Amino acid sequence: MSHHPSTVLIVGATGSIGRYAVAEALRQGYAVRALVRDRARAARVLPAGADLVIGDLTRPETLGPAVDGVDAIVFTHGTTTSERDVRDNDYAGVANVLKALGGRPVRITLMTAIGTTRPRVAYAQWKLRSERLVRASGNPYTIVRPGWFDYNQPGQRTIVMLQGDRRQSGSPADGVIARDQIARVLVDSLQVDAANYKTLELIAGHGPEQDDLTTVFTTLTPDSAGSLDAAEDVVDLPLEGEPELFCHDLSAIERSRHQTPLP
Numbered sequence: 597m598s599h600h601p602s603t604v605l606i607v608g609a610t611g612s613i614g615r616y617a618v619a620e621a622l623r624q625g626y627a628v629r630a631l632v633r634d635r636a637r638a639a640r641v642l643p644a645g646a647d648l649v650i651g652d653l654t655r656p657e658t659l660g661p662a663v664d665g666v667d668a669i670v671f672t673h674g675t676t677t678s679e680r681d682v683r684d685n686d687y688a689g690v691a692n693v694l695k696a697l698g699g700r701p702v703r704i705t706l707m708t709a710i711g712t713t714r715p716r717v718a719y720a721q722w723k724l725r726s727e728r729l730v731r732a733s734g735n736p737y738t739i740v741r742p743g744w745f746d747y748n749q750p751g752q753r754t755i756v757m758l759q760g761d762r763r764q765s766g767s768p769a770d771g772v773i774a775r776d777q778i779a780r781v782l783v784d785s786l787q788v789d790a791a792n793y794k795t796l797e798l799i800a801g802h803g804p805e806q807d808d809l810t811t812v813f814t815t816l817t818p819d820s821a822g823s824l825d826a827a828e829d830v831v832d833l834p835l836e837g838e839p840e841l842f843c844h845d846l847s848a849i850e851r852s853r854h855q856t857p858l859p
C-alpha cells in the first residue's frame with residue numbers, strides 16, 4: 597500500500613471551490629494549510645481549523661512557507677478567461693509552487709477545467725501547460741477538469757469521470773457539477789491509489805452521489821509515463837512551437853525532479 601498524505605496545502609483556499617476543499621480536507625482529518633492573500637478576508641470565509649499562510653502565486657519568493665512540510669497540494673486557484681490573467685496567475689501559480697518545492701516529492705491534485713484542450717483557445721492552452729508541468733514534475737498526481745460549477749439540477753449528484761476532453765462547446769452543455777462535489781473529488785483523490793497519474797473531466801449525472809469513488813477512479817486510463825499529455829487527449833502543441841516561458845519552466849521543473857528522486 598502506498599503512503600497517503602496527512603498535511604495538505606490548499607491553493608486558492610478563499611475561492612469558490614477552495615473554501616469547500618478546505619472544509620472537506622478538515623472533515624477528512626488532514627492538517628490543512630490554506631494559501632491566502634488577505635488574512636482578514638480568509639478568516640471571514642474559511643472554517644476554523646485551517647492554518648492560514650500568506651502568499652501570492654505571482655511572487656515566488658512568498659511561497660516557501662506555504663509548501664514547507666506539506667506532503668500534498670490541491671490547486672483550486674484561478675482567474676478569468678483572459679490569456680494574460682491565466683498565464684500570470686493560473687499557470688504561473690502552478691509553475692511557482694512546483695519550483696518552490698525544489699523537487700521535494702508531494703502528492704498533487706490540480707483542478708483545471710473541462711475543455712482545456714480546445715485548440716486555439718489561448719487561455720485554455722495556459723491551463724493545459726499547467727497540467728503539463730504537473731505531469732513533468734514526477735510527482736504522483738490527479739488532474740481534475742470540472743464541468744460548469746453549480747449548474748446541476750437538484751438530484752443530479754452522481755459523480756461521472758470522462759477522459760479525452762471531447763466536450764468542447766464551451767457551455768454548460770459540456771457538463772455540470774456542484775462545487776461541494778468538486779471539492780470532495782479533489783480531496784478524495786489524495787487517498788485513492790487508483791486516482792494516481794489520472795486526468796479526468798468531472799461532471800454529474802442524475803442520481804445519488806456515490807459513497808466511495810474508488811471504482812470510478814479505477815475505470816480510468818492512467819496517463820503514459822513520461823508523456824506531457826493526458827492519456828486520451830488530442831493535443832497539438834509541439835514543444836518546438838511552445839512559448840519560451842513554458843519551455844524555461846518545464847526544464848527547471850524537470851531538472852529539480854532529477855535532483856530529488858522519488859522514494
Ligand SMILES: NC(=O)c1ccc[n+]([C@@H]2O[C@H](COP(=O)([O-])OP(=O)(O)OC[C@H]3O[C@@H](n4cnc5c(N)ncnc54)[C@H](OP(=O)(O)O)[C@@H]3O)[C@@H](O)[C@H]2O)c1
Pocket residue numbers: 607608609610611612613614632633634651652653654672673674675676685686689708709710741742743744745
Ligand atoms: N465557473 C465554472 O463553471 C468553472 C468550471 C470549470 C473550471 N473553472 C475554473 O475554476 C477556476 C476557479 O474558479 P472559482 O470560481 O473558484 O474562482 P474564485 O472564486 O475567484 O477563486 C479563485 C481563487 O484563486 C485565488 N488566486 C487567484 N490569483 C491568485 C494569486 N495570484 N495568488 C494567490 N491566490 C490567487 C483567489 O484568491 P483571492 O481570494 O485572494 O482573490 C481565490 O482564492 C477558474 O480559473 C476557472 O477556470 C470554472
